[in-house]
Amino acid sequence: MASLAATLYTIGILLLQILLQYVHSSFCYIIAFVPTRRKTDKQISTTDGAPETVQTRHIDAIDIADIVAPFGYIVREHVVTTEDGYILVIHKLEKKSNHSKNSKKIAYFHHGMLTNSELFVLGDEKNKTLPFILADLDYDVWLGNNRGNKYSRKHLKLSASDVKFWDFSLDEFAYYDIPAILDYIKSLYRPEDKITYIGFSQGCSQLFACLSLHPHINKYLNMFIGLSPALIPQNLSHPIFKVIVNQTAKDANFLYNLFGRRAILSSVAFWSHILGPYYNKVVDVSLVYLFGWSGKNISNKQKQTGYPHMFSNSSVKSLIHWFQIIYTKRFQMYDETESFGRTKLSMLSSASKNKGHRVAPFPVAHHLDVPMTLFYGDSDILVDIERTKSLIVDQNEKMQTKLDVVLCPGYEHMDTLWSDNVYEDVFAKVVAVME
Numbered sequence: 001m002a003s004l005a006a007t008l009y010t011i012g013i014l015l016l017q018i019l020l021q022y023v024h025s026s027f028c029y030i031i032a033f034v035p036t037r038r039k040t041d042k043q044i045s046t047t048d049g050a051p052e053t054v055q056t057r058h059i060d061a062i063d064i065a066d067i068v069a070p071f072g073y074i075v076r077e078h079v080v081t082t083e084d085g086y087i088l089v090i091h092k093l094e095k096k097s098n099h100s101k102n103s104k105k106i107a108y109f110h111h112g113m114l115t116n117s118e119l120f121v122l123g124d125e126k127n128k129t130l131p132f133i134l135a136d137l138d139y140d141v142w143l144g145n146n147r148g149n150k151y152s153r154k155h156l157k158l159s160a161s162d163v164k165f166w167d168f169s170l171d172e173f174a175y176y177d178i179p180a181i182l183d184y185i186k187s188l189y190r191p192e193d194k195i196t197y198i199g200f201s202q203g204c205s206q207l208f209a210c211l212s213l214h215p216h217i218n219k220y221l222n223m224f225i226g227l228s229p230a231l232i233p234q235n236l237s238h239p240i241f242k243v244i245v246n247q248t249a250k251d252a253n254f255l256y257n258l259f260g261r262r263a264i265l266s267s268v269a270f271w272s273h274i275l276g277p278y279y280n281k282v283v284d285v286s287l288v289y290l291f292g293w294s295g296k297n298i299s300n301k302q303k304q305t306g307y308p309h310m311f312s313n314s315s316v317k318s319l320i321h322w323f324q325i326i327y328t329k330r331f332q333m334y335d336e337t338e339s340f341g342r343t344k345l346s347m348l349s350s351a352s353k354n355k356g357h358r359v360a361p362f363p364v365a366h367h368l369d370v371p372m373t374l375f376y377g378d379s380d381i382l383v384d385i386e387r388t389k390s391l392i393v394d395q396n397e398k399m400q401t402k403l404d405v406v407l408c409p410g411y412e413h414m415d416t417l418w419s420d421n422v423y424e425d426v427f428a429k430v431v432a433v434m435e
Contacts, residue, residue, distance in 0.1 A: 058305050064091055064118045064143075064151075067309065071126055072096050073135065075143075080184045082176040085156040086147040090181055091117050093131050093141040103140040104193055106222075107131075107434070108185060110144045110178070112201030112230070113322065114265055114314050116151055117143035119200065119417070122306040124299070127423050130198070133431060144181045146173050146206075148263065149312040166262045169321035169334040170202070171345050174209030174362070182220050194222035196434055200417060201382065204229035204374075208331070208364050208391075215367040224372040225430055227416040231331050231391060233322070233382040237292035249327030252320045263313040272308045283307045291381055293412045297419040306418055331391060332361045365395035373404045373433050375426050377411020404433075 061067040065075050075091040082088065109131060111119045120143055123129030131141045145151040147168060148160075158165040185195060199207050204226040211217055235242050248255045272279045280303050287293045295303070321334045333345065372392075376383045385405060393400045408416065408425050416426050 058122075058124075059308055061309070064121065067118055068093065068121050068132075071129070071132060073132065078184065080180050081156065082147070082180040084172070084176050085158070086152065086176065087154040087156065088145055088147060088177060088181065089151040090145060090184075091143045091151075093121070093135050093143065095135055102189055103138050104190075105137075105139045106142070106185065106189065106193060106195045107134045107139045108142045108144065108182070108195050108197050110197070110199045110203035110206060111146070112203055112228075113318065114311050116149040116312040117145050118150075118309045118312075122309055123418065123422075124302045124305040128302075128418070128427075130417075130427050130430065133427060134434075137431070137435070142185055144177075146177055146314065148314050148318075153313070161262075163261045166315040167317060168315050169317045170205065170209060171321070171334050173202075173206045173318070175213050175345055178206050178210040179214050179217060182217060186220050195220055196222045196225065198225040198227070198430070199229070200227045201230045201413065205231050205331070208368070209362045211370070212362040212364045212367045215369075218367070218369040221370045223434070224370050225433065226372060226374040227426070228376060228380060228383055228413050229374050229388055230382045230413075232329055232384050232387045233326050234384060235326055236290050237381065238289045241290055245323045245326055248320055248323040252317075255316060255320055255323070259316045261316060264316045264319055265311050265313055268311040268313075277304075280304060280307050283310070291413065293379075293414070295412070295414075297411065297415045297421075299420055302418050302420075329387075330361050331364065364391050368392060368396055368399050369402075371402045371404075373406060373430075375406045375408060375416050375429075377408045377413070377415055379410055380413045380415075382413050 057070045058067055068075060072095060074094050074096055076094065078090050078092060080088045080090055109117070109120045111117060120131050121129055123132075126132050131143065135141045148166065153160045155165055160166075182195065182197075186193075197207055199205075204224075207224060207226075208229075208231060236245055244254075271282075275282060280300075284295055284303070287295065317334070324335055325331060374385070374388070376385050385407075389403065389405060392403055406426075406429060408419075411419060411425070415422065419425065
């Protein structure tokens with residue numbers, strides 16, 4: 001019976017792979033034959049001929065410069081090259097009327113998984129956009145980007161079409177990208193000037209991992225503000241997706257066979273354009289099935305503004321890394337072999353493995369030394385706040401007085417950026433902490 005059950009399980013997994021591969025291949029085939037739209041500066045009216053509003057300009061924007069322009073801001077691009085050759089574009093947000101020198105107050109924003117720097121400037125109103133609020137308070141506002149997303153698809157030697165270009169996970173984000181960006185920003189200011197790091201979701205995880213691998217970065221930071229800090233998420237909501245997570249964590253080839261070894265969400269901009277207003281419904285339904293989110297705290301207007309720009313490319317490997325973390329319930333480095341526990345950054349994991357760990361956990365507890373305030377919702381399955389607090393303070397006495405946790409009742413994951421009451425519940429409190 002056990003043998004029969006195992007056989008049926010294997011057949012079920014194979015059929016699921018075939019189904020998902022068929023759906024993915026069909027989408028890619030359609031994409032190849034449908035032209036995409038690129039909005040020009042002359043296209044300043046809606047499709048029905050009515051004058052274009054700030055919101056429609058926001059929705060139809062090509063890039064972050066288009067998104068912030070209607071609100072009276074500009075962005076300047078800065079280029080950062082990582083130690084392993086990736087070329088990252090980061091953005092400095094400025095008021096159009098601002099011609100002053102660098103401020104002594106520095107705020108750096110880092111986005112979540114499968115997103116980019118646009119994520120933080122997608123509020124449907126000015127006071128629902130934290131970077132705008134801080135820029136108006138004379139902060140120098142910086143917004144970063146991970147390797148592989150819309151703004152960072154170049155390398156000194158590799159092409160984005162190369163499989164090797166996409167061979168990265170949370171390990172590389174933490175070990176290479178965050179330090180390179182913070183080093184660059186720090187170099188533009190006086191030695192005594194410090195940075196306030198504001199992360200959303202994976203943007204929080206990347207800083208925790210970065211500080212565990214590069215403890216000297218603590219000295220760069222004035223404080224850390226974490227919005228929906230995802231370190232050890234619970235499993236996904238729908239049973240089918242739970243199976244996918246668990247199977248992928250056991251064998252990464254399960255997901256590689258579906259999506260290849262390059263980018264995931266490579267066609268999201270196409271579907272946003274083709275589906276038009278129906279795209280918001282697709283995203284809403286997807287979030288319900290994946291995470292059990294209702295979206296009840298976010299207005300339709302905000303969804304129409306934010307959803308078209310919400311997603312961006314990343315590597316399939318980075319998604320697999322999160323599936324491994326969910327499955328093992330441990331904030332760990334990427335397991336290259338699943339069974340042997342080999343990590344790509346092996347020089348960082350040897351000490352941990354000598355202590356009996358098969359795969360190195362990020363040694364967060366031993367290296368944190370920066371004041372932090374974490375905002376989370378009690379309806380967010382991607383944030384286990386008790387595990388997060390335990391990871392931070394249990395073996396680190398100095399963090400017990402430096403950690404503050406703020407509960408936002410009824411909030412889901414995206415609500416710390418986009419809820420109807422986000423200014424009162426989150427942003428005003430963030431400003432109070434920073435000021």
